[in-house]
Amino acid sequence: MPTKYIPGIIVLLFLSALTGCLKQDDDTKTGPRAQIAIINASLDSEPLFLLVDGAKVNEEGVAFGEVSGTAGNAYIPLRPGVRNTSWMMGTGPALEEKLFPWEPGAYYTMIQFDTAVNKQAPTILFKDVLNINDSVGRARFFNTVAGNDSLSLVAVRTRDTVRIASRQPFIANVSSVTTNFASTLRAGGWRLDLLNKDSVVIYTNEILIEENTVYSFIATGETGGVGEKAPSLLQVVHRK
Template sequence: MKRIFFLALSSMAFISCGKQGDDTANGPKAKITIINAALDAGAVTLVFDGQNVNETPIAFGQFSGSADNAYLAARPGVQLTQWQVGSTPPAEGKFFQWVPGAYYTLVQYDTAVQNIAPVLLVKDNITVNDTMAKGRFINCVAGIDSLSLWLVGPTDTVKVATKNAYIGISGSFLTEFSISWKPGARRMELIDKNGVVLYAEDIDIAEKTNYSFVAFGETGGIGEKAPVARKMAQLQ
């Protein structure tokens, strides 16, 4: 059986015709964040025209780039786009138009069956504030629990998300970093629908930075499947 690259898109479409030439190689790049939130999946690689976008395959619970910026620069234009999981050959791909200068977030989620799991892509709306940080929450914890993400500071608490559904149920996540707050030290708390703190971590927040807070794991999970939250910086 052929492995088909399944990609759900928000406000975008694949190119159905054959690949056309372009002259974007030396111009602005497409910026892509890759997140592997699929339980039981091997490490993932995004492939454009036979070339890996991420040099190191991304394991479950991890994301592309570095702690300073999760976006990877990639050649834009119409590319044969494929998704490779583990050491198996890339799944059959499709031609897709990656826009020069645009920002994307690509999330593999749910539970992998024979190393196949759904993938969701959005085109991010990146803006910055001169003095504040901005953020969004992506709930990739498989199950029926709705989760909240709070940032607790010395004088205030920022509710980045309140009882957000799992993306396997909602079928989407925010394209905008719509919540803003003052930079500095805070305690990040992942909270279930009954108000129980599932995970907490002390973090630092910088100004002029967009953050995604991604929840990994499954409802009631233990070990590597226990619900956790990760902070990702996504910069222009």
């Protein structure tokens, strides 16, 4: 499903079905939590924090090229309900708060991208639909490499090739992004090739795909960048 965003602010997806049924405050201490994966793909950024009702959801800030949670699961819990939501880099200041309906038991992803200026950068927040009731892995791709290069991502192994993305523009140059996990990968070892608009491999990596698991692959860096800013690929694991 395409998700619209406005560069420079969090996109709060006010789902009408949720705002009608969520309580303003959830007093259940043992009930299901919402889950959020926080991804920092913003160049020149300080560690990223998600704030809900003024409190940090992630105790440790997410640095550039990193993700919240663990290597085995990026999601971290937060208390559900209709809550004031914002984010900040380093010690702030925080962006203006907006009410957001965090649904109990739901999963979300937040990606900060482009180059940070005055501790601010475009950020997108959306709900994940995890279709993992099968024996394969599923994947999606986001191009956050700053510049005008359209990137492709191909997964390769013996007698098997899967094109996860084809000539996808830089995320800041489109009006919407597709957030579903559309690509299917059999469990086992794969090589990931990141290709530029001329079909030249600019980054490659070996990965292991597990069944009943979904993945986000985030291309980071900037076109022509070197060192920390060289195009790279961040793997994010999503598990229920």
